Amino acid sequence: GQSLEQPSEVTAVEGAIVQINCTYQTSGFYGLSWYQQHDGGAPTFLSYNALDGLEETGRFSSFLSRSDSYGYLLLQELQMKDSASYFCAVRGGTASKLTFGTGTRLQVTL
Amino acid sequence: ETGVTQTPRHLVMGMTNKKSLKCEQHLGHNAMYWYKQSAKKPLELMFVYSLEERVENNSVPSRFSPECPNSSHLFLHLHTLQPEDSALYLCASSQGGSGTEAFFGQGTRLTVV
Numbered sequence: 001g002q003s004l005e006q007p008s009e010v011t012a013v014e015g016a017i018v019q020i021n022c023t024y025q026t027s028g029f030y031g032l033s034w035y036q037q038h039d040g041g042a043p044t045f046l047s048y049n050a051l052d053g054l055e056e057t058g059r060f061s062s063f064l065s066r067s068d069s070y071g072y073l074l075l076q077e078l079q080m081k082d083s084a085s086y087f088c089a090v091r092g093g094t095a096s097k098l099t100f101g102t103g104t105r106l107q108v109t110l
Numbered sequence: 111e112t113g114v115t116q117t118p119r120h121l122v123m124g125m126t127n128k129k130s131l132k133c134e135q136h137l138g139h140n141a142m143y144w145y146k147q148s149a150k151k152p153l154e155l156m157f158v159y160s161l162e163e164r165v166e167n168n169s170v171p172s173r174f175s176p177e178c179p180n181s182s183h184l185f186l187h188l189h190t191l192q193p194e195d196s197a198l199y200l201c202a203s204s205q206g207g208s209g210t211e212a213f214f215g216q217g218t219r220l221t222v223v
């Protein structure tokens with residue numbers, strides 16, 4: 001099966017940089033993705049890594065190391081609106097199976 | 111709007127009721143998913159349909175019964191639920207089983223009394 005581990009909570013100040021780590025176990029690996037979910041809202045897609053390395057999308061970047069079964073989401077120039085839960089998700093087992101991590105609650109403070 | 115619409119947004123049902131959740135996607139995707147999100151728990155994958163065939167069933171109790179009549183619609187039929195089934199039920203779709211991005215509906219907040 002698939003399992004993913006993330007820190008449960010992270011706090012950072014506005015304007016700072018924060019890194020959210022994710023380690024995973026899966027039989028068969030197609031890619032690691034990241035989603036953001038605000039309270040009361042639906043998860044929304046942020047980024048996807050199928051190959052090793054860094055993917056950059058504006059203030060957000062995501063990194064993958066397949067040999068270490070590890071990835072992270074890097075959020076730069078934090079804004080108050082970035083306060084949300086962040087989930088890593090692995091597509092593994094079968095290409096159709098998208099399994100989510102436990103989620104990291106990010107609190108951005110002044 | 112994500113292109114994935116779920117109805118109803120809120121549902122309260124008794125343990126002996128039968129109800130159905132509906133999901134519709136307008137994105138031309140051919141894979142659809144049901145997830146359960148409980149407080150302080152991760153998103154739990156329940157079912158996956160790819161090309162209208164069920165390809166994943168994550169040991170979900172039989173009181174939950176999915177139906178995918180076509181690639182745009184997905185239902186979750188509920189019968190004799192338990193209070194612990196109260197949760198947010200999220201539908202998602204993606205393009206093909208290996209589509210990089212899944213689009214989620216706003217969810218149905220279910221309360222079983």
